[in-house]
Amino acid sequence: MTDPAEPILSSAAADPAIEPGGGDFDAVLTGLKSAGEPTRLRLLVLCGQSELTVSDLTQILGQSQPRVSRHLKLLTDAGLLERYREGTFALFRLAAGGPAARAVRAAMAELSGDDPLLRRDRERLAAIKQERAQRAARYFEANAERxxxxxxxxxxxxxxxxxxxxxxxxxxxxxxxxxxxxxxxxxxxxxxxxxxxxxxxxxxxxxxxxxxxxxxxxxxxxxxxxxxxxxxxxxxxxxxxxxxxxxxxxxxxxxxxxxxxxxxxxxxxxxxxxxxxxxxxxxxxxxxxxxxxxxxxxxxxxxxxxxxxxxxxxxxxxxxxxxxxxxxxxxxxxxxxxxxxxxxxxxxxxx
Ligand SMILES: C[S@@+](CC[C@H](N)C(=O)[O-])C[C@H]1O[C@@H](n2cnc3c(N)ncnc32)[C@H](O)[C@@H]1O
Structure with missing residues (x-):
């Protein structure tokens, strides 16, 4: 006998006449698939913490620039990252809205802050920011008079x-x-x-x-x-x-x-x-x-x-x-x- 409480999705999947797809379903599926890879998940977490360039991300992850760029493109195409230009640089940040980004944000909220890999990424990001802030501080100390x-x-x-x-x-x-x-x-x-x-x-x-x-x-x-x-x-x-x-x-x-x-x-x-x-x-x-x-x-x-x-x-x-x-x-x-x-x-x- 069929259980009336059986989830809709499984009965839809069992019925070849009903094809899941279109709208939010596709967007969420593509988003989850794109996020489902270790480097890409790390990139998403980092871009949720700051707006970063490819070279920032390359430095933090310790991976080659072409490889990081490929991952970033995939995540942007999936609606998980937003890319905007600043001069000759492209900056990436976690997308604010859209079904894919919301689904992935919810999944990311489950990540523990203690994960050693994510902690190391966070520390490297903090070091990059600190170095830049110190550079700016030195600039002001040196240029106060003029x-x-x-x-x-x-x-x-x-x-x-x-x-x-x-x-x-x-x-x-x-x-x-x-x-x-x-x-x-x-x-x-x-x-x-x-x-x-x-x-x-x-x-x-x-x-x-x-x-x-x-x-x-x-x-x-x-x-x-x-x-x-x-x-x-x-x-x-x-x-x-x-x-x-x-x-x-x-x-x-x-x-x-x-x-x-x-x-x-x-x-x-x-x-x-x-x-x-x-x-x-x-x-x-x-x-x-x-x-x-x-x-x-x-x-x-x-x-x-x-x-x-x-x-x-x-x-x-x-x-x-x-x-x-x-x-x-x-x-x-x-x-x-x-x-x-x-x-x-x-x-x-x-x-
Ligand atoms: C470009 S200057 C502008 C100064 C002034 N508002 C003006 O228009 O002439 C930027 C100032 O921000 C200060 N500043 C930078 N980071 C700061 C921080 N974290 N806290 C307080 N001041 C900071 C610098 O020391 C510098 O004096």
Missing amino acids: WDHLRTLHVAESAVERAMAALVAREPAEALLDIGTGTGRSLQVLAPLVGRAVGVDLSRQMLAVARANLERAGLADCQVRHGDLYHLPFPDAAFDLAVVHQVLHFLEDPLDALREAARVLRPGGRLVIADLAPHDLLSLRRDHAHRWLGLPLDALERWLGEAGLVPEERRLLPGNPPGEPLTVLLALARKPAVPGRGGFAKPDRGG
């Missing part, structure tokens, strides 16, 4: 500063935090518009220059503090306004930085981001420690959403002189006044 000159090389800073000040002045703010304050230039521009202003930076050399600049500008009330933007030395909801000016493109983990910025903002507080729009000046990576060739716009929206911030506005300001390949991106995002109201506020989604 930073005020360097920062104006490609970008019409005065136009950016005017636009940023106009954005800030739209709403009153009691407490401003300048994240990665460097030589304190944003503090000088914005402090007169707010009640009190604090800057934080990891580079003691930069902070020394910032203190001297603020004193010279008669802004001795502005504080600068030594601290890591991934672990800001402030309690939750301490600021109405945070500014992060030309910092995110140096960071290994902009999302973690935005999460931390969101933490110190009060509900309803604003975050102003000024950074480079995507470009392909490889020399900025090679000579000036840039991690990102401009902020990928789609990634920025996603990072903001994941950090619990709602993007409100985005403007592009041309480079300096006109024709210079760099464009500045000025973005405004807000921490929702009602907790949990994160996500995008895209006018074109009709939401």
Whole structure:
């Protein structure tokens, strides 16, 4: 006798007239088949932790580049990885949506953090990130004295500063935090518009220059503090306004930085981001420690959403002189006044 509780799939498979296939079924099947190989599973886990280039992945896995590229193509074709270009590089990350990616994410959630191979991959990834972060830190220590000159090389800073000040002045703010304050230039521009202003930076050399600049500008009330933007030395909801000016493109983990910025903002507080729009000046990576060739716009929206911030506005300001390949991106995002109201506020989604 047939058991009425018998699973549908087995009876379908037993019936040659019913062929499984199409839609999600095919997508999930292809996704699971593609993930079902040791190197590919490791690649998926790594790309779930960070956005990585082929050469990062080759270095971590210790396998040849053609081999790693073949696996990456297969995973991308299966809808498990997303690939996007940054200058001449391709970056890979775990796909956010789609039936295949969801199925594989669920399977990956079952992986133990203790697996020796995955642990080694994680350690190698951490070492790569740390080496890059140290390179950037050395760059800032070495260039603190000439930073005020360097920062104006490609970008019409005065136009950016005017636009940023106009954005800030739209709403009153009691407490401003300048994240990665460097030589304190944003503090000088914005402090007169707010009640009190604090800057934080990891580079003691930069902070020394910032203190001297603020004193010279008669802004001795502005504080600068030594601290890591991934672990800001402030309690939750301490600021109405945070500014992060030309910092995110140096960071290994902009999302973690935005999460931390969101933490110190009060509900309803604003975050102003000024950074480079995507470009392909490889020399900025090679000579000036840039991690990102401009902020990928789609990634920025996603990072903001994941950090619990709602993007409100985005403007592009041309480079300096006109024709210079760099464009500045000025973005405004807000921490929702009602907790949990994160996500995008895209006018074109009709939401
Ligand atoms: C390109 S400079 C920008 C400085 C300033 N905002 C400006 O626009 O002139 C980037 C700054 O971020 C700082 N920075 C980088 N990583 C940091 C971290 N993890 N925590 C705090 N500051 C960091 C650097 O020391 C440097 O001063």
